[in-house]
Amino acid sequence: MLILENISFAVNGQNGANKEIIRGIDLEFHPNRLYAITGPNGGGKTSIAKIIMGIYKQSSGNIYLNGENINDLNISERARKGIAYAFQQPPRFKGLTVSDLLQIARPGLDGVNLRTSLRDVGLCPEDYLDRDIGPGLSGGEIKRIEIAQLLARDAKISIFDEPEAGVDLWTIQKLIAIIMGKFRSKQGGTAVIITHNENVLHIVDEIILVEEGQIKERGTPDEIWPLIRHEVECKMKEQCRGEMVYEI
Amino acid sequence: MKFEQLDMDLLQAVADIKAIPSGAVNIRRNGEAVFRHSSPNIVINTNPENKGLMVEVKAGSKGETVHVPVILTNSGFHDRVYNTFTIGEDAEVTIIAGCGIHNDSHSDSSHNGIHEIIVGPRARVRYLEKHYGEGMGKGKRILNPTTIVRVENGGSIEMEMIQIKGVDDTIRSTTAYIQEKGNLKVVERLFTHGQQKAESDIRVEIEGQGAAAQILSRSVAQDDSYQLFKAALVGKNECTGHVECDAILMDKARIKSIPQLEAEDADAVLTHEAAIGKIAGEQLIKLMSLGLSEQEAIDTILEGFLS
Ligand SMILES: Nc1ncnc2c1ncn2[C@@H]1O[C@H](COP(=O)(O)OP(=O)(O)O)[C@@H](O)[C@H]1O
Ligand SMILES: [Mg+2]
Numbered sequence: 148m149l150i151l152e153n154i155s156f157a158v159n160g161q162n163g164a165n166k167e168i169i170r171g172i173d174l175e176f177h178p179n180r181l182y183a184i185t186g187p188n189g190g191g192k193t194s195i196a197k198i199i200m201g202i203y204k205q206s207s208g209n210i211y212l213n214g215e216n217i218n219d220l221n222i223s224e225r226a227r228k229g230i231a232y233a234f235q236q237p238p239r240f241k242g243l244t245v246s247d248l249l250q251i252a253r254p255g256l257d258g259v260n261l262r263t264s265l266r267d268v269g270l271c272p273e274d275y276l277d278r279d280i281g282p283g284l285s286g287g288e289i290k291r292i293e294i295a296q297l298l299a300r301d302a303k304i305s306i307f308d309e310p311e312a313g314v315d316l317w318t319i320q321k322l323i324a325i326i327m328g329k330f331r332s333k334q335g336g337t338a339v340i341i342t343h344n345e346n347v348l349h350i351v352d353e354i355i356l357v358e359e360g361q362i363k364e365r366g367t368p369d370e371i372w373p374l375i376r377h378e379v380e381c382k383m384k385e386q387c388r389g390e391m392v393y394e395i
Numbered sequence: 396m397k398f399e400q401l402d403m404d405l406l407q408a409v410a411d412i413k414a415i416p417s418g419a420v421n422i423r424r425n426g427e428a429v430f431r432h433s434s435p436n437i438v439i440n441t442n443p444e445n446k447g448l449m450v451e452v453k454a455g456s457k458g459e460t461v462h463v464p465v466i467l468t469n470s471g472f473h474d475r476v477y478n479t480f481t482i483g484e485d486a487e488v489t490i491i492a493g494c495g496i497h498n499d500s501h502s503d504s505s506h507n508g509i510h511e512i513i514v515g516p517r518a519r520v521r522y523l524e525k526h527y528g529e530g531m532g533k534g535k536r537i538l539n540p541t542t543i544v545r546v547e548n549g550g551s552i553e554m555e556m557i558q559i560k561g562v563d564d565t566i567r568s569t570t571a572y573i574q575e576k577g578n579l580k581v582v583e584r585l586f587t588h589g590q591q592k593a594e595s596d597i598r599v600e601i602e603g604q605g606a607a608a609q610i611l612s613r614s615v616a617q618d619d620s621y622q623l624f625k626a627a628l629v630g631k632n633e634c635t636g637h638v639e640c641d642a643i644l645m646d647k648a649r650i651k652s653i654p655q656l657e658a659e660d661a662d663a664v665l666t667h668e669a670a671i672g673k674i675a676g677e678q679l680i681k682l683m684s685l686g687l688s689e690q691e692a693i694d695t696i697l698e699g700f701l702s
Contacts, residue, residue, distance in 0.1 A: 200684055202680055202684070221683070221689075222680060222683040222684050223683045223684075223686060223687060223688050223689065223692075226683065226684050226685060226686040227686050231684070231685075232684055234681065234684075237681065238675060238677040238678050238680075238681050240678055240696065240699060241613075241641070241699065241700050242613075242698075242699030242700045242701070242702045243695070243696075243699040247695075247699065248685075251682065251685045251686075251687060251695065252685045252686075296685065300685070
């Protein structure tokens with residue numbers, strides 16, 4: 148179980164004053180359950196994920212993984228403890244191939260599983276395995292490779308940050324099928340999906356609504372959906388019209 | 396000829412060979428040709444001044460490889476060599492050069508190699524040159540390769556020049572002249588660390604109509620090392636040319652990069668791109684989030700960058 152206890156996170160704002168991005172959050176994520184974090188842009192969803200991964204260090208509060216305080220563990224140590232994060236905006240590399248990255252994500256991954264992990268995200272392995280994770284790939288392709296890594300890691304806690312970006316190339320239905328297949332089996336581990344996608348929001352056990360660095364609401368889809376329905380539907384319409392711009 | 400383990404290790408580092416390769420070979424050790432073998436299509440001779448090799452690849456020969464590695468294992472040895480490679484019309488050949496120095500002493504060892512390569516009409520050449528130094532002594536390992544390339548009508552050459560590790564001082568000079576419809580691609584990979592200094596000076600004169608040249612350099616400078624990269628493209632006709640230098644700078648190292656374009660014809664299209672920067676923080680974070688330690692992440696990024 149992963150517990151966030153009274154987590155706050157402040158950064159230096161533009162005028163030098165402290166700006167609190169996350170404000171006293173309490174959360175717990177139980178084993179083998181499916182969570183969605185949703186809420187307006189700039190609300191703090193990515194920051195929460197980065198704090199869990201150790202990319203951002205909280206200003207105050209504690210994080211416990213299975214009872215152990217992991218405040219002082221760095222990113223690598225947390226990764227080895229079973230926390231995994233698929234970036235909203237994954238970086239590009241020079242000279243690292245898709246296959247290289249998948250093998251770092253899952254050392255010892257054999258050829259068959261390597262190929263399967265790409266096919267799962269709708270990419271043809273023959274076309275991608277030897278490609279550089281560089282400027283030659285589109286944002287949507289990079290995103291799907293990012294998800295493939297996360298799935299390959301088979302972590303205890305898998306955090307997806309807006310996996311639906313790049314949806315024009317890869318149907319969200321496929322992602323849902325994979326998530327259902329993997330995380331609905333009892334050993335699949337915990338999945339935390341940061342998303343605005345209605346279909347994803349309906350399949351999770353719990354929705355966490357984050358706004359202005361705080362948890363505004365949490366509950367089952369039945370409880371939360373009526374509260375967020377209007378906004379999510381607007382957002383999905385924007386996406387369908389192609390107006391959603393992902394800066395990846 | 397007997398080779399010792401040390402020789403074989405150096406040969407493997409610079410020419411990727413575990414045993415004497417088949418085909419045309421010349422292995423030079425401490426200033427002497429210790430093994431030579433010509434093949435039916437590739438003839439290796441000593442030049443008249445006895446200063447190096449004359450390698451001739453017969454016109455029309457296909458799919459052959461010639462290995463000409465140089466190793467220095469005697470401490471404080473200063474080697475100098477002048478080799479010419481003449482590639483006949485329509486021939487296709489791979490040339491594997493390279494130099495490895497092992498120096499355990501406190502006096503400097505050096506190799507000054509001049510390679511002149513004449514790529515005949517429509518011939519296609521791949522040229523690989525790796526440089527490597529090792530040894531415990533304070534004596535420097537110095538490598539100063541000079542390469543002169545002449546690409547005749549319709550010929551093409553792709554050159555990969557790599558300095559792997561352990562070379563204390565290097566001044567590499569590469570000059571190329573390209574005739575009509577000729578093509579040249581130079582890929583340079585340079586890694587410096589400690590107190591090393593490396594200078595690379597590339598000048599390509601694109602003389603013929605429809606000729607093309609590309610210079611791609613990737614380098615990493617660590618510790619207190621210093622690199623100077625100069626690349627000049629001269630377009631004297633209707634032609635295309637592109638220079639790209641991309642460098643990662645670490646610790647207290649310094650890099651100076653000077654791309655230069657000279658167009659002497661209104662139809663010459665010449666471009667350049669240069670970037671120097673440290674390892675991107677987000678790349679490190681990404682690899683660490685996959686479980687690599689910070690050092691492993693750095694090594695992975697550098698290895699990929701120089702691959
Ligand atoms: N490293 C940072 N430095 C400064 N401001 C940040 C940083 N990371 C996030 N922010 C700010 O914090 C707020 C929340 O960002 P983020 O967590 O990315 O929101 P979300 O993922 O919900 O869109 C935004 O206003 C954003 O600009
Ligand atoms: Mg976000």
